[in-house]
Amino acid sequence: MQLTAFTKDIKNINSIDFLNREHADKVLAFHKSFPMYKETPLVELKEMAALLGIKNFFVKDESYRFGLNAFKVLGGSFAIGSYIAKKLGMDISELSFEKMISPEIKGKLGSITFVTATDGNHGRGVAWTARQLGQKAVVYMPKGSSKERFENIKAEGADVTITDLNYDDAVRLANSHADEYGWVMVQDTSWKGYQDIPKWIIQGYGTMALEAYKQLPEKPTHIFIQAGVGALAGAVTGFFANVCKGKEKPIVTIVEPDTAACIFDTAKADDGRLHFVGGSMNTMMAGLACGEPCDIGWKVLAGYADFAIACADNVSAKGMRALGAPLAGDKRIISGESGAAPSGAVMELLMKPEYAQLCGRIGLNQNSVVLCFSTEGATDKKNYQSIVWDGKEASCTE
Structure with missing residues (x-):
């Protein structure tokens, strides 16, 4: 691992x-208006914390979110709701789920097609939301995407295609078709002229952060959060920087695959420019295989995140196995390849002597209270089993 x-x-x-908290409360109220809303669990891993030599270890388990096995629907649904609210000249606080599906609102809106690019979870969330609202969704997936994730999106009624492009080029394809056909682009990647929807998606993720904040029995000293384009990482970092001021702000460490470490590269360069990673970006952490940072998320991270880690796939695999086969007394968490990366990084740092210096830099010690977010369950069951059952991507820990 590099830091x-x-x-x-x-x-x-x-x-x-x-x-801030005011916006997060508004987002949570919007999500609570969905009849399928239920707070996801915050798991306290006391035995793991003792093994690692820290005070406590908490993991927010998003595999229960809206029955979709991942957190991504939070951003997509809030962005779509906010888009509809703006189109109707309303505030999002006036637009509950029941109102959005009412004949009155549907009559005013007409038919809308929402389009996005995704490795799986985000596209499923957009497709699910569109179906719930009686609208259409078109989804483009990058080359090599999981067949199971493809089928899950298709089951939500979307027109879905696996392209021969990497993630960032699939985003460009979706955007070009949005322009050509008058569709609405729903993406957490942002660029000049495309800011509102990514901002709403980032705000949408605030429900997960606010829930965790309210569930925690004590304030975290450290947060480890994964990054693809940096939208989720920006959402969590920004929320906790708002509610935990000054010295109370947790030390935030961003975790990425070393083959798609655009946030790490941008932080390391420290030259005021966003640094892109191109090519195939081969990693099993499909949800994090993004080469171009979201400028909105980056602006939050640049001011309030503390460290970035680039890690190999076996770090995430370690997290998947440890969470899936926990120490006696700890609750089991089914965490997918992107979901387990932060937990795996914490375990690697604290269990391997060669990382003692890095732990010192981050400030991990016996008084640390660590919070991680498992952002997905086993959304690709075949790959999950090959890692957890068959030892794919062995961690090589002695």
Whole structure:
């Protein structure tokens, strides 16, 4: 694993007011209006914490989210709701699920097609939301996408295609078709002229952060959060920086695959530019195989994240196995390849002597209270079994 620190330019820190508690409460209220809403569990791993030599270890388990096995629907649904609210000249607080599916609102909206690119979880969330609202969804997936994730999206009624492109090029394809056909692009990647929907998606993820904050019996000293484009990482970092001011703010470490470490590379370069990773970005962490940072998420991370880690696939595999076969007394968590990366990184840091210096830099010690987010369950069961049952991507821990 490689570690780099974020160098903060205090004079140029961007506002994170859009991720404050007031906005998070509004987002949570929107999600609570869905009849299938249920708070996902925060799991306390006391025995793992004792083994690692820290005070406590918490993992937010998103495999229970809306029956979709991943957190992504939070962002897609809130963005779609916010888009509809803006189109109707309403505030999102006025637009509950019941109102969105009412004949009155549907009559005003007409037919809308939402389009997105995804490795699986985000596209499923967009397709699910569109189906719930009686609208259409078109989904493009990158080359090599899981057949199971494809079928899950198709089951939500979407027009879904696995392309021969990498993730970032699939995003460009979706956007070009949105422009050509008058569809609505729903993507957490942002660029000049495309800011509102990514911002709403980032805010949507605030439900997960707020739930965790309310569930925690004590404030975390450290948060490890995974990054693809950095939207989720920005959402969690921004929320906790708002509710935990000054010295109470947890130390935030971003975790990425070393083959798709665009946040790590941007932080390490520290030259004011976003750094892209191209090519196939081969990693089993499909949800994190993104080469181009979201500029909205990056602006939050640049001011409030502390460290970034680039890690190999076997780090995530270690997390998957340890969470799936826990120590006696700890609750089992089924965590997918992208979901287990932060937990795996924490375990590697604290269990391998060669990382003692990195632990010192991050401040991990016997007083640390660590929070991780398992953002997905086994969304590709065949691959999950090959890792957890058959030892694919062995961690090689002595």
